[in-house]
Amino acid sequence: MNDRYGRDVLAGDWKAPRGGRATPVEAETGLVVEDVETGWVGAVVRVEKAGGMQVVHLEDRRGRVKGFPLGPGFLVEGRPAVLTPPTARKKAELAAARTAASRTASGSLAAPRGPARMARASRVFVEGRHDAELVEKVWGDDLRVEGVVVEMLDGIDDLAGLVRDFAPTATRRMGVLVDHLVPGTKEWRIVEQAQAVRPYAAHVCIVGHPYVDVWQSVRPERLGLEAWPVIPRGTSWKHRILAHLGWPHETQADVAQGWKRILGTVRGYRDLQPELLGRVEELIDFVTVGASA
CATH class of the missing domain: 3.40.50 (Rossmann fold)
Structure with a gap:
């Protein structure tokens, strides 16, 4: 039977924004996001507490780092997102990754970057x-x-x-x-x-x-x-x-x-x-x- 009135225009999430509703996304290190308000695009380098709030720091392709309040107002792969702190599991994975990155290929602890050392006579x-x-x-x-x-x-x-x-x-x-x-x-x-x-x-x-x-x-x-x-x-x-x-x-x-x-x-x-x-x-x-x- 044909529906002479068509579908119900009020059915479903008719109030949803054109780009879709924001979904929670954990602010993992390396995740590339865009701040909607400023257009700043960068990779998450860390999340920390500052001034009584959670702040996510984003590094752009030129190496500049800028902090933003953690929460709504971001795009991830073009979709609205609410950035949330990494979970305990993610934090453990990130800690393990940082530990691995702090070691050289020989397994030694990587020394802080500094000026090149003059070659020994040996x-x-x-x-x-x-x-x-x-x-x-x-x-x-x-x-x-x-x-x-x-x-x-x-x-x-x-x-x-x-x-x-x-x-x-x-x-x-x-x-x-x-x-x-x-x-x-x-x-x-x-x-x-x-x-x-x-x-x-x-x-x-x-x-x-x-x-x-x-x-x-x-x-x-x-x-x-x-x-x-x-x-x-x-x-x-x-x-x-x-x-x-x-x-x-x-x-x-x-x-x-x-x-x-x-x-x-x-x-x-x-x-x-x-x-x-x-x-x-x-x-x-x-x-x-x-x-x-």
Whole structure:
């Protein structure tokens, strides 16, 4: 049957504003909102009590921060909203997020930002570019705070000569990270000779990890592997690893791109094997304790 009078115009929420009624939205950190009265658009950075009222602070895209009374008068994604304080659960999540943000990739507490520190005379040396890039990604913030420079070696075949050239002292210490430092290997014998160089032995710390290449210090599960594959001696380790992963592996450019992908899986110290973590921490401690800038 046709309704000759049409629908009831008074049915439903006919008094609702054109944009809809305001809904409660928790003022979570990072939430982008617009203040209707002033047109100020910004992300929530904090909520606090001030002058007997709750105030939400919004940071705009230029980094300027402005406070507004918490409550109605905001738009979230173009819809009216009443901003409410974060709940206890949200506060706990925000506190956890702030704690995580206050730590560096190595797990250390992040130091307050300040002017760059003058580099120490002491140095940490690593075998190659990939080692240096990995150390920088995980420990870079710590090293800058401490004023420690990481330098690359062109191999360790003449490590004893490198020690003599650097001529370390009590205030100019030398730390060296060596790949595949396993008893009975060529690397082991080279390190023994370098550690015996006089009169520098007390001012040199040479440590190493057991892996054929620093790639292996990345936890294999980050690449979807249960374990790093065993590559037969006499073959190109990196090229065979890339082939095992199903990645391009014919050229050096393929190797460089493969390492970039592996390094990209590293988010922090939890993604590295403890055999590398301990050794790098040991070197940083050695070159900074008792050393002057």
